[in-house]
Amino acid sequence: MPDILIIDDEKAIRKTLTEILSFEGYKIDEAADGEEGLKKFREKTYDLVLCDIKMPKMDGIEFLQKAGELNTDVPVIMISGHGNIETAVEAVKKGAYDYISKPPDLNRLLITIRNAIDKSSLVTETKVLKRKVSRVQEMIGESEPIKRIKETIEKVAPTDARILITGDNGVGKELVARWVHEKSNRASGPIVEVNCAAIPGELIESELFGHEKGSFTSAIKQRIGKFEQANGGTLFLDEIGDMSSSAQAKVLRALQEGKITRVGADKDINVDVRVIAATNKDLLAEVEAKLFRLDLYHRLSVILIHVPSLNQRRDDIPLLIDKFLNDICSDYGIAVKAIDADAIGLLKEYNWTGNIRELRNVVERLVILSGKNITAEDIRNYVMPK
Numbered sequence: 001m002p003d004i005l006i007i008d009d010e011k012a013i014r015k016t017l018t019e020i021l022s023f024e025g026y027k028i029d030e031a032a033d034g035e036e037g038l039k040k041f042r043e044k045t046y047d048l049v050l051c052d053i054k055m056p057k058m059d060g061i062e063f064l065q066k067a068g069e070l071n072t073d074v075p076v077i078m079i080s081g082h083g084n085i086e087t088a089v090e091a092v093k094k095g096a097y098d099y100i101s102k103p104p105d106l107n108r109l110l111i112t113i114r115n116a117i118d119k120s121s122l123v124t125e126t127k128v129l130k131r132k133v134s135r136v137q138e139m140i141g142e143s144e145p146i147k148r149i150k151e152t153i154e155k156v157a158p159t160d161a162r163i164l165i166t167g168d169n170g171v172g173k174e175l176v177a178r179w180v181h182e183k184s185n186r187a188s189g190p191i192v193e194v195n196c197a198a199i200p201g202e203l204i205e206s207e208l209f210g211h212e213k214g215s216f217t218s219a220i221k222q223r224i225g226k227f228e229q230a231n232g233g234t235l236f237l238d239e240i241g242d243m244s245s246s247a248q249a250k251v252l253r254a255l256q257e258g259k260i261t262r263v264g265a266d267k268d269i270n271v272d273v274r275v276i277a278a279t280n281k282d283l284l285a286e287v288e289a290k291l292f293r294l295d296l297y298h299r300l301s302v303i304l305i306h307v308p309s310l311n312q313r314r315d316d317i318p319l320l321i322d323k324f325l326n327d328i329c330s331d332y333g334i335a336v337k338a339i340d341a342d343a344i345g346l347l348k349e350y351n352w353t354g355n356i357r358e359l360r361n362v363v364e365r366l367v368i369l370s371g372k373n374i375t376a377e378d379i380r381n382y383v384m385p386k
Contacts (some may be wrong), residue, residue, distance in 0.1 A: 001025060001026065001027050001049035001201055002026050002027070002048065002117050002278045003026070003027045003028075003029070003044070003045070003046045003047050003048075004021055004028050004029070004046065004047065004048045004049070004050060004113070005028075005029050005030075005031065005037060005040055005041060005044075005046045005048075005049045005050070006018060006021075006027045006028060006031070006049075006050045007030075007031045007032075007033070007034060007036075007037035007049065007050065007051040007052060007055070007060070007063065008027070008030075008032075008050075008051075008052040008055070008079070009032055009033055009052060009055045009056060009317075010052070011032070013052070013102070014030045014032075016052065017169045018030060019163055020106065020368055021113070023174070024110065026113075027035045029044070029046075033055045033056055033057045033058060034055050034057060034058025034059060034062060034063035035058045036053075037049070037051065037058075037063055037305065038058065038063055038067065038147040041067050041070065041071075042070060042372060043372060044370075045071075045072070045074075045333075045335055046250070047117050047120060048074065048075050048076075048077065048113060048116055048117055049067065049074060049075070049076045049077070049336075050076075050077050050079055050113075051063055051076055051077070051078055051079065052063065052078075052079055052080060053078055053079075053080035053087065053091070054080060054081075060080070060091075061090065061091065061094060062093065063076075064076055064078070064094050064095055064096055065094060065095075068094070068095045070335055071335040072355055073120060073123055073333065074120065075097035075116035075117070075119065075120050076095065076096050076097060077096065077097050077098050077099075077100060077112060077113065077116060078091040078096045078098070078099045078100070079099075079100050079101075079102060079104060080099075080101065080102060081101070081102035081103075082107060085230045087099070087135040090337045095273065097112075097116045097119075098112050098116070101114065120333075121178070121333070123204065127364035137175060137178075138323070139172075139175060139176075139179055139319070139351075140318065140319050140320050140323050141313060141316035141319060142315070142316065143308075143313040143316045144294050145287075145307075145308040145312065145313055146308075146313060146316060147174060147292070149305060149307065152305055153176070153179050153180055153183060153305075154183065154335045156180065156296075156303050157179075157180045157181075157183035157184045158180075158183070158184060158185060159184075160274050161178075161302045161303050162255070162274070162275050162276070162277070162299065162300055162301075162302045162303070163180060163276045163277070163300075163302065163303045163304075163305060164276075164277050164278070164279070164283075164297075164300045164301040164302075164303070164304055164305070165177060165276065165277070165278040165279075165305045165306075165307060166278070166279060166280070166283075166304065166305070166306045167278075167280065167306055167307035167308070167309070168280055168309050168355055169280050169354070169355065169357070170310075170354045170355035170356055170357035170358060171307040171308065171309055171310070171356060172307055172355075172356050173278040173280075173307055174184075174193070174236065174238060174278070175276075175303060176307060177191075177193075177236045177276045177278060178191060178236075178239075180276060181233070181234040181236075181274075181276075184234070184274070186199075186232065186233050186274055187236055189230075189231075189232040189233030189234070190229065190230055190232070190233040190234075191230070191233055191234045191235075191236060192215075192226050192229045192230035192233065192234070192235050192236065193238060194207060194208065194226050194235070194236070194237050195238045195239055196237060196238065196239045196240050196241075196242045196243045196247075197238075197239035197242040198239075201244040201247075204243060204244055204247045205206070205244075205246065205247050205250060205263055206219075206223065206225065206263050207225060208225050208226050208227055208247060208250070208251065208252060208260075209225040209227055209254075209260045209261065209262055209263060210222070210223045210224045210225030210227075210228060210260075210263065211223050211225075211261040211262050211263035211264050211265075212262055212263065212264040212265045214261075214264065215263045215265070216263070216264070216341070217266020219263075219264065220263075223262075225260065225262065227254060227260045227271050227273055227288070228260070228269065228271060230273045231271050231272055231273060232272055232273075233273070233274070234273070234274045234275075234276060235273045235274070235275050235276070236276050236277075236278070237251075237275060237276070237278070238277075238278045239278065239279060239280065240277040240278065240279050240283075240300070241279040241280070241282075241283055241286055241292060245291075245293070248292065248293045248296050249293070250359060251275075251296065252293060252295060252296045252299060254271065254273075255275060255296075255299045255300075255362055256299070258270060258271060258272065258367065259271065271362070281299050283301075284297070309355055310352040310355045310356055310358075310359060311351065311352055312350050317344070317348045317359070318344050318348070320348065320356065320359055321339060321344060321359070321363055321383070322361075324359070324360050324363040324364070325337060325339065325363060325367065328363060328364050328367050329367060332367065334367075335372075337366075337367055337370065337372060337373065337374055338372070338374065339374040340372070340373065340374065340375050340376060342375070342376035343374050343375055343376045343378065343379050345376075345386070346376055346379040346380070346383075347359075347362070347379060347383070350383065350384075362382075363381055366378055366379075366382060366383070369381075369382050370382070
């Protein structure tokens, strides 16, 4: 149910509009002047504002300007009994969605409100979709470890050198892989991701190399594997430390010879793929335990990139919070919430066992549960363990 704020110094006008729009299914708040309206606009996210122009304390044009500084996505429809063409043009130039003279034509008013809310929803959805389809997210951080990673990416991305990315869960290993691909000569080609930990051992070979129809019981048709799908681009093998021994041998051959063989086939297929692998395990310890092939480790680790935990790059936390606040508030179609310095200080001291993934989840929780301004008390209530 859309929320509408009506700002008008005439009580009778407010009452009439409230009755009509409430009957139409809208939730209504009222304000008697621009100052009161701006206070309510700061405290709550509205889907639309109906605003008179001539009012005491703060007129409608001034409210329009100040509201636009807070949130440009909320449509404002100006209503005035003192209107003329010049006033209407000025209002629209300053960001008003439309201008309606008093007494308003009911049908026109309702159609204008419906169109304004529909347009606002489409703008929000478009922003979310644009961000979701963007080729790669920004790598946030100015700490020394992140600077070193960025410098390494700049050097190695244009080459075809294989890369092994290490680090705990949630630190952003996939993001590093995508940045390497984005800055490489293969950027116009595909980047194909395989989570080796999520695929059962008996299916990993079929997933990577494909299979021929009838090669095993459930192979009812031919399947193209990830190596072929990534031809001309990048194959990202995430959690490679969980790959089965038999799949490791075949991956080694693919890296050595640039050829693969589908399960159940005899014919070799040439593939041109850059392989980037990632793991949260100590692969050398896995080699010692005879769980990972030493020759494959050396093939994969031409370049080693270690992504630090969030606890090791606490100076980046304010930048990450700012990024997540903007992204999440945009997703929800609300004004970006502010966060107090004391609240940021508490988050910088927190033990981030889930790293950046956990931080993003915490920021989303705070956006949902906190008021317009996220405080240290919110951190203690919604983040800190009891």
